Amino acid sequence: MSRYRGPRLRVVRRLGGLPGLSRKSPRKTYPPGQHGQARKKRSEYAVRLEEKQKLRYNYGVTEKQLIRYVRKARRATGSTGTALLEMLEMRLDNTIFRLGMAGTIPGARQLVNHGHITVNGRVVNIASYQCRPGDVIAVRDRDRSRRLVETNMEYPGLANLPSHLEFDKNTFTGKVNGIIEREWIALQINELLVIEYYSRMA
Structure with a gap:
């Protein structure tokens, strides 16, 4: 299916x-x-x-x-x-959604598929990539990529950032600090x- x-x-x-x-x-x-x-x-x-x-x-x-x-x-x-x-929560597309870079998971998947996201400095275009503690997720250093994420961040999907993630809105950089807890x-x-x-x- x-x-x-x-x-x-x-x-x-x-x-x-x-x-x-x-x-x-x-x-x-x-x-x-x-x-x-x-x-x-x-x-x-x-x-x-x-x-x-x-x-x-x-x-x-x-x-x-x-x-x-x-x-x-x-x-x-x-x-x-x-x-x-x-x-499922540690997938790259879901992590981007939880960081607030996209309003929905399909929107986050599109960002990944179109090459707008880097993980540890390298472009990753596989939405199912499993994020691990220590991974640094950032927006690719291109005007188009930054503009897309800026627009998305005006209307985030979920307001609260989970405890296993941290995000710098100035540099559009997030970090995975651990595995998500069930209550989040x-x-x-x-x-x-x-x-x-x-x-x-x-």
């Missing part, structure tokens, strides 16, 4: 708040479609599927990528669900249901 490029507010209405997908909030609070306002009982499978879709749409990953992240998380020490969220993850999700979804699919 490829990356979603359809109407974002439709997804937000269906799944609830997705801070990485859209800054806008929908006028209608019920899900889209003919039966959006009709209350219907959801099965356990539907609940797990919805939690998985929240992850996919918020972080902008494909089904294949998400399965790979789940497999890596299973091999990691500690809680599988927490390890999965940490890996903005997405409201039950990650255990996502792990359960994939364990039952296997």
Whole structure:
């Protein structure tokens, strides 16, 4: 299944708040479609599927990528669900979004893909690059790149900077000081249901 490029507010209405997908909030609070306002009982499978879709749409990953992240998380020490969220949060596109250089994760991905971002002094154009503690993330030293980020910073996606990041607004330089803690993850999700979804699919 490829990356979603359809109407974002439709997804937000269906799944609830997705801070990485859209800054806008929908006028209608019920899900889209003919039966959006009709209350219907959801099965356990539907609940797990919805939690998985929240992850996919918020972080902008494909089904294949998400399965790979789940497999890596299973091999990691500690809680599988927490390890999965940490890996998704430490992606370069998400880190740029959390630094405030872009209003959404798709916007941050575009900055990376177009070569506007450097990591430790080298241009990195792979959005899925895993940031590590000590990485210095900066805007490329070009007028066009700086103008783009300046414009984006007028309308940041999330106001609060997580404790594992620091950012200098004068030089457009950020630093990763550690791994994100669970309480700083903005997405409201039950990650255990996502792990359960994939364990039952296997």
